[in-house]
Amino acid sequence: LGVLPISLFYFHQFPGLFFVSNLIIVPALGVILGMGILVVFLSIFNWLPAQFVWLYNKIIGFMNNLIAWVARQESFIFGDIPFDVVQLILSFIVLVMGVQLFTRFNSKRILLCLGSVLCFQGYTIYQEINTNEKVEAMVLHKTKERIIFNRNGKELTVLTDNYNQPDYLISRYRTAERIHSVSFDTLKNGYHIKNNSLLIIDSTGVYPLSTSDKILLTQSPKINLDRLIDSIQPKEIIADGSNYKSYVDRWKITCIKNKIPFHYTGEKGSYYFK
The missing domain is CATH 1.10.287 (Helix Hairpins)
Known part of the structure; x- marks a missing residue:
C-alpha cells in the first residue's frame, strides 16, 4: 500500500x-x-x-x-490511471491517518482519517469537473513531423499526417489530462482557434493573400518571409519540429528584424494558443 x-x-x-x-x-x-x-x-x-x-x-x-x-498477466494490470502529485501527497496522508487510527482507535483519529479520505475524494472530483470544462489547443514538437492537439473537455482531436501510428506524446497527454476519447484528422491549411486565425504553410509554400493572426511554418517551406509578413501581417509566427534547423534560424532573424514574436517548438517547447 x-x-x-x-x-x-x-x-x-x-x-x-x-x-x-x-x-x-x-x-x-x-x-x-x-x-x-x-x-x-x-x-x-x-x-x-x-x-x-x-x-x-x-x-x-x-x-x-x-x-x-x-x-x-497483463489482463490484471490496470493502466493509464491519471494520478498527479497532489493525489500522491493526499494518498500518503490517508495512509498515515489510517495507520494512526488502527494503532489507537478514538474519535479524533476517526475524524482525521475520514477527513483525509474526503480531501482525496474531493480533489479527485474537482479534477474531473475541471477536465470537463478545459479547452485548449497546442502545437507540439516532434522531429520531422507536425502535430497539433485540439482538446475539448475529455475529447482530444489530434491533427497530424501520421494518424495511424501510435504516439507516446498522445498516450502521456491522454493519461495526464484524463482524456477519455481520442480522434484523428489530417491537417488543413487554416483554422480558427480561440478567436485567432491560424494559417499553416507547408513544403509547397502556397498561401492565400489574406490577413491571419498566426502563421505555422511546417515542412521547411521555401518562402520569402519578409514578403509574407508584408502581405499577411501576422501577429506571431510559429515553427514546429518538421522544419530544417537552418530555415528556423533564418526565420528567427527575420522575425526579430520585423519585431514579430517567433516561437520555435524545438527551443521553447509546445506552443499553446491563448
Whole structure:
C-alpha cells in the first residue's frame, strides 16, 4: 500500500495481483536472505553441503518463476490511471491517518482519517469537473513531423499526417489530462482557434493573400518571409519540429528584424494558443 501511490504517480498503472504475489514473495524473501547468510558463512569454512545449495537454488528459482508469471498477466494490470502529485501527497496522508487510527482507535483519529479520505475524494472530483470544462489547443514538437492537439473537455482531436501510428506524446497527454476519447484528422491549411486565425504553410509554400493572426511554418517551406509578413501581417509566427534547423534560424532573424514574436517548438517547447 505504501508503494502503490508511487507506482500510480510514476507509471500510472495498478497491478491487480500484487496482493496475492506479496503474500508469497515477502515470506520467501525472509527465507532466502536467511539462507543466503548461512550459505556465505558455511562456504567460508568449506562446510557447505551440495544438497543445501541445490535447495537454495530451487527456492530462488521458484520465486523468480513466480515473479515472471505475475509479470506476464497483463489482463490484471490496470493502466493509464491519471494520478498527479497532489493525489500522491493526499494518498500518503490517508495512509498515515489510517495507520494512526488502527494503532489507537478514538474519535479524533476517526475524524482525521475520514477527513483525509474526503480531501482525496474531493480533489479527485474537482479534477474531473475541471477536465470537463478545459479547452485548449497546442502545437507540439516532434522531429520531422507536425502535430497539433485540439482538446475539448475529455475529447482530444489530434491533427497530424501520421494518424495511424501510435504516439507516446498522445498516450502521456491522454493519461495526464484524463482524456477519455481520442480522434484523428489530417491537417488543413487554416483554422480558427480561440478567436485567432491560424494559417499553416507547408513544403509547397502556397498561401492565400489574406490577413491571419498566426502563421505555422511546417515542412521547411521555401518562402520569402519578409514578403509574407508584408502581405499577411501576422501577429506571431510559429515553427514546429518538421522544419530544417537552418530555415528556423533564418526565420528567427527575420522575425526579430520585423519585431514579430517567433516561437520555435524545438527551443521553447509546445506552443499553446491563448
